[in-house]
Amino acid sequence: MSILVGKETRLLCQGITGQAGEFHTRGCLDYGTQVVAGCTPGKGGQEVAGVPVFDTVADAVKQTGVNATMIFVPAPFTADAILEAIDAGISVVVAITEGVPVLDMVRVFEKVRASDAVLIGPNCPGVITPEECKIGIMPGYIHRKGKVGVISRSGTLTYEAVWQLSNLGLGQSTCVGLGGDPIVGTSFVDLLRLFQQDDETEAILMMGEIGGTAEEEAAAVVAEQIDKPVAAFIAGRTAPPGKRMGHAGAIISGGKGTATEKVAALESAGIVVAESPADMGTAVQRAMQQA
Amino acid sequence: MKIHEFQAKKLLRAAGVAVLENQVCSTASEAGGAFKSLGGAVAVVKAQIHAGGRGKGTLKEHPDQHGVQLVRSAEDAIGVADRLLGSHLVTLQTGAAGQQVRQVLVEAGCAIARELYLGIVVDRGVSSPVLMVSSAGGMEIEKVAAETPELIFKEAFDRDAGLDAYQARKLATALELPVASMRSAVQFMQRLCRLFVEQDCSLVEINPLVVTETGELVALDAKMSFDDNALFRHKDLQEFRDLAEEEPTEVRAGEAGLSFVKLDGNIGCLVNGAGLAMSTMDLIKLHGGEPANFLDVGGGANVEQVTEAFQILLSDDNVRAVLVNIFGGIMRCTTIASALLEAYQSVGFNVPLVVRLEGTEVNEGRKILEESGVDIITANDLTDAAKKVVAAAG
Known part of the structure; x- marks a missing residue:
């Protein structure tokens, strides 16, 4: 099984004619992902990396039957690209683009919730089901097919965790980067529920960071609805209040969203929290042994 | 982007919001x-x-x-x-x-009958802009939230339709405003909410918001900040930027495409990715050191960026050692290693440098560093890197 994406996924790349879009389309193809269409308005009829380009997402759906998309269009146009994908009936929308205005996402979020689509991101590394389907910018080779579902708000920190899990022989069922922005399409809570139902996933690792209350909400759901072992790590224990740490979402404001609060909430839900980023993989091991 | 009070009040006045x-x-x-x-x-x-x-x-x-x-x-x-x-x-x-x-x-000056608080932010919990008011004006709102949350009233509003009149009346009633102030209150709140959306604000705060003796609502103070990612569609706001108010090294880093925050410790950090950069700071602290900064070079760091990053780190006199922590994904470790060497030599390093590389082409990358003969301390994993840099900083 695995969640969201797998062997049957037929992928579209929006913004395929841009530098990043083309580069990562090639990366996904090399990994074995079925990238079957691209979309750039005004460039329909071209081919990029052997993939046909369409003017509209609706065209691409009709001609190639795509059911997932990854978005590399520039930030000012990302909201529009997401809305176009949803309108065309694509079920998994992965927005990689960084720097999307927050109020654009307010509107997009409402539309996503009113549809059947799942939006991952924006400002995220993407989604990967190892040895089946890679959507995004993560280095494929560090992943191993396995039993741990990975959810994270960050990019390279996820690679770090994936690397540790692969080296410990645990591997991953599916890894999802939620994105580092204040408003993203999918939350820890949404994915915890999907991983709970997935037969292949035996344990879950979630990596949060300072800012917001998404981790606290996740802790409440773990306590009540998740019976699989869960481990976690929170980045930003030493971050000072009021300073934004790279991610637009990573800011402690009004005394809310501190690492201390988050760690306490996670631990009280029975989640094993790694103190050091070097111990994310072993925290999963401990959680599995305790279960 | 933050702006000054007098600039915020100009925007308020133009939007029809009462200021003195x-x-x-x-x-x-x-x-x-x-x-x-x-x-x-x-x-x-x-x-x-x-x-x-x-x-x-x-x-x-x-x-x-x-x-x-x-x-x-x-x-x-x-x-x-x-x-x-x-x-x-x-x-x-x-x-x-x-x-x-x-x-x-x-x-x-003005004749003040009551002092209130008003703030607008995008609340990520509900993924929507939210107007907050409180009868505890002039106080720190964080303190009010912590000690007397029952004094804070909130209404989420639609981005495009704005705050509905009934929502403003609800808040005005919760604040126990007299009937005579109702029209002024509804207008004040609706116009401010519209301004928040029109200008892509990340924060609007009126503290205190005063009710005058004649029952009018007036913004006695005004704090506004804007979503940096939306500034491309507000060219007129860019003239409000005051570089003199910003940390000079943070401005310089921003120009080089680096995300940098200055801190008080003595260990400089250079990391790719915001989450990993934060975690690296945490790791240093966990092993008894104090980070001098947060620095994310992003996904595709090149020689120019690494050089600029090194220069920014070394311009801080507190820095006693530098830790480079790179997880090469799309970026190859060999590319990073070459960039590090080139930057290291052009910058003239005067403190110990600890480098931890992992990911794509890691062995070749480490080999480049080792064979260069340059005095770089290499680390094998995260914990090793933290221990070595804390020891080097003394």
């Missing part, structure tokens, strides 16, 4: 002239810096002078402005060095 008559001044004599032309018996002289807490803050050079002062004559206004201008105002938000005052706002 005022003039911004950069000399003491201008302040005297402003007092006269405002024509009232009293006025308020307010230091213009980005940091909050100005009323309670005091000047480094004149410890008895606060950042906001009521004056009763042109001479008073001149005297206060003279002390404020050029001096450094220290508030809870500025740090001990304070922030230099370059302009003051001279504003008419």
Whole structure:
């Protein structure tokens, strides 16, 4: 099984004619992902990396039957690209683009919730089901097919965790980067529920960071609805209040969203929290042994 | 992006939100002239810096002078402005060095019946903009939220339709405003919510929002900040940017495409990715060290960026050692290693450098560093890197 994406996924790349879009389309193809269409308005009829380009997402759906998309269009146009994908009936929308205005996402979020689509991101590394389907910018080779579902708000920190899990022989069922922005399409809570139902996933690792209350909400759901072992790590224990740490979402404001609060909430839900980023993989091991 | 109070009040006035008559001044004599032309018996002289807490803050050079002062004559206004201008105002938000005052706002007084609080933010919990009001005006809202949350009232509003009139009436009623103030309150709140959306704000805060003795609502103070990612569609706002208010190294880093935040420790950090950068700071602290900064070079660091990053790190006299932590994904470790060597040599390193590389082509990357003969301390994993850099910093 695995969640969201797998062997049957037929992928579209929006913004395929841009530098990043083309580069990562090639990366996904090399990994074995079925990238079957691209979309750039005004460039329909071209081919990029052997993939046909369409003017509209609706065209691409009709001609190639795509059911997932990854978005590399520039930030000012990302909201529009997401809305176009949803309108065309694509079920998994992965927005990689960084720097999307927050109020654009307010509107997009409402539309996503009113549809059947799942939006991952924006400002995220993407989604990967190892040895089946890679959507995004993560280095494929560090992943191993396995039993741990990975959810994270960050990019390279996820690679770090994936690397540790692969080296410990645990591997991953599916890894999802939620994105580092204040408003993203999918939350820890949404994915915890999907991983709970997935037969292949035996344990879950979630990596949060300072800012917001998404981790606290996740802790409440773990306590009540998740019976699989869960481990976690929170980045930003030493971050000072009021300073934004790279991610637009990573800011402690009004005394809310501190690492201390988050760690306490996670631990009280029975989640094993790694103190050091070097111990994310072993925290999963401990959680599995305790279960 | 943050802006000054006087700039925020310009935007409020243009949006039809009530503010008092005022003039911004950069000399003491201008302040005297402003007092006269405002024509009232009293006025308020307010230091213009980005940091909050100005009323309670005091000047480094004149410890008895606060950042906001009521004056009763042109001479008073001149005297206060003279002390404020050029001096450094220290508030809870500025740090001990304070922030230099370059302009003051001279504003008419008004007869205040009540002081309230009003704020607008995008609440990520509900993924929507939210208007918050409180009867505890003039106080720190964080304190109110922690101690008396029942005094804060909120309404989420639609981005495009704005705040509905009934929502404004609900809030006005919760604040126990008199019927006579209802029309003023609804107009004030609706216009402010529209302004928030139109200008892509990340924060609008009116604290205090006052009710005058005649029942009108007036913004006595105004704090606004904007979503940096949306500035491309607000070219007119860019002239409000005041670089003098920003940390110089952070400005320089921003220009090089680096995300940098200065901290107080002595271990410089250079990392790719924000989450990993934060975690690296945590790791240093966990092993007994203190990070000097947060620095994310992003996904595709090149020689120019690494060089600039090194220069920024080394320009901080507190830095005793530097840790480079790179997880090469799309970026190959060999590319990073070559960039590091080139930057290291051109910058003239004078403190120990610890490098931890992992990911794509890691063995080749480590080999490049080892064979270069350059005095770099290599680390095998995260914990090893933290221990080595903490030891090197002494």
